[in-house]
Amino acid sequence: GESVGLHLPTLSVQEGDNSIINCAYSNSASDYFIWYKQESGKGPQFIIDIRSNMDKRQGQRVTVLLNKTVKHLSLQIAATQPGDSAVYFCADSGGGNKLTFGTGTQLKVEL
C-alpha cells in the first residue's frame, strides 16, 4: 500500500550544526507535504509545508526540499538548538483530504 516513511529513526547532532531529516513517500498522487515537530508530552506542531509544484521552500531556520523524481522529502534545520530536540514527522495529503504521517525521526541535540 501507499506509505510515507523515514530513513532514520534517530538523529543526533551537535548544537550549532545543521540537521537533515529525510522522508520517502510512495503515493505518486501526493501534491502536498507537511513537516510537524512533536516535543515530548505535546501534540504535533506545524513547521513548514510544500506543494508539489515547488522543489524548495524556506522558513525561519528551516528548509524543505522536495524531489518528486525519487519521491523524497527532506527537512533541513540550520544551526540546530537544544529546543529543536523532538520527533519530526513528515505527512502527505495523498491528493485527498487525509494526512498520512510517516513513522517519525527523533532528533537529539547534543551540547
Added chain:
Amino acid sequence: DTAVSQTPKYLVTQMGNDKSIKCEQNLGHDTMYWYKQDSKKFLKIMFSYNNKELIINETVPNRFSPKSPDKAHLNLHINSLELGDSAVYFCASSQAGTSTDTQYFGPGTRLTVL
C-alpha cells in the same frame, strides 16, 4: 489562549469500561479530527468531521463513536475498552478540511487501559 484543548490529559481505566475524551477548538475552524498515536509514535487518523458532518471514518472498531455537538467540539466515546486501546489520542482542527489546510493539534490524551 489554547487553540485546541482536550480533556482529560491522562485517563487510566479498566478493561471493559466506557470512557469519553472531549475536544474543543476556538479557532473558528470547520473541520476537526481524531488521531491515535501508538507506543512507537505512529500517528494515524481515525475520524474527521466537517461542520458536524462525518467526513472520514477509517477502519476503526465501532466501539469508537465520535460526536460533534457543534463545529467547535468533537468528542470521542469509547465503549468496552480493550488493552489495545492504550495510546495517546490527539484532536486536531483545520479551517476547511481541504488537502492543503494546516491541521492544528491539541496536547493529547494519554489513555491507559489496565
